[in-house]
Amino acid sequence: MLFNVATVLQTLQALSRLGLAGFLLFLSVFSFAKDTIIYPKQQNITSHQNAYFLQLMQLVMSKTREEFGDYELIPSAQSIPQKRAVLMLAQNQRLDLMWTMTSKKREQLLQAVYFPLLKGLLGHRIFIIRRSDQSKFNNIRTLDDLRQLVSGQGLGWPDVNILKHNKLKVIESPDYQNLFDMLRAGRFDYFPRGITEAWGEYKNLKDDSLIVEPNILLRYKAPLYFFVNKQNHRLHDRLMRGLTLALEDGSFDKLFYQEPNIRHSIEQTDIGSRLVFELDNPNVLRTDLFKEPSLWLSNVELPFE
The missing domain is CATH 3.40.190.10 (Periplasmic binding protein-like II)
Structure with a gap:
């Protein structure tokens, strides 16, 4: 914004007659x-x-x-x-x-x-899974058991490196919504989500073939x-x-x-x-x-x- 010098001077002179409050108001407008x-x-x-x-x-x-x-x-x-x-x-x-x-x-x-x-x-992760696979997760007792299954994550998400660092298998997709299609199609077994994400996503999906897994939680500083x-x-x-x-x-x-x-x-x-599995976050x-x-x-x- 350009100002005419004469106009500004005239305005300042007018404001000076209004006292300090008017002057400060003028400054605030232009600051x-x-x-x-x-x-x-x-x-x-x-x-x-x-x-x-x-x-x-x-x-x-x-x-x-x-x-x-x-x-x-x-x-x-x-x-x-x-x-x-x-x-x-x-x-x-x-x-x-x-x-x-x-x-x-x-x-x-x-x-x-x-x-x-x-x-x-966000570092408290529960899973969205296929309803038909719940028996797989009922049998998980150790982190090594979970390592036999495959998770899904978005391409470039920080969680990918965390899961891999803890020797968990991961498949990535560049398209967030496509991850749910991949889960339905059996491309991976579980989709780890923050607890503030999973329940809302499950509700919005309106898909009886998917559920929020009720027994397991991954936890890391995130x-x-x-x-x-x-x-x-x-x-x-x-x-x-x-x-x-x-x-x-x-x-x-x-x-x-x-x-x-x-x-x-x-x-x-x-x-x-x-059942809580504590994971290290190297990132x-x-x-x-x-x-x-x-x-x-x-x-x-x-x-x-």
Whole structure:
């Protein structure tokens, strides 16, 4: 925006007669431009998950409006697979922000906002399986038993390396929705999903041939962060500031614990009754945030080491 110098001087002189308050108001108008933030549009089957993150973005940005100015959140024109979204964000191409599970590679390409948005829940994995295969899983007693079966995952998802590192078999697909077709067709035996993902996906699928397996859970440290381009320091600082304020005043925990999908997923999963296999995650960077109990769900908290 270009300003005529004479006009600005005249305006300043007029505002000076209004006193300090008028002058500060003038400065605020010209100091803050609206932050327009484009995030990846998600596929329809994940709409149950999006509600929480969209509400969280609104909360975080509203907490920082006074300090950083107004904002507008806009989804991308089309849905974008995770791997592609990471590359687009790294190259500063039509995306400003995404939320995803962290990995060392992702933190090399992007700037993480070090605040676990799901309090560690994403590292609690249950399976979507074929209903006809439940007897296979009833007979699993050890991790070696599970290693005889094959899991399915999205191409480039951080979980792929975690599962392979723990000697579990994995088949990948570049198309998220195609994974359910592959499961139905017997291309693999189980689809590990975060507990906040599995129940909503199962409900949205409306497919009696698939079920959420009731007995087994994989567990590993897998925080989900907001990510921005490494050069976008302003947005990183705004998100971190907003999340910190929301944690301090209790509004983050209120949103998290009252979000229906999160609450129902924890209740339905009944973690205490499941056979739990602890997996090592070689991809996660150790940070001091792992030592802060307020950032993690206390009733399923895991020691990092």
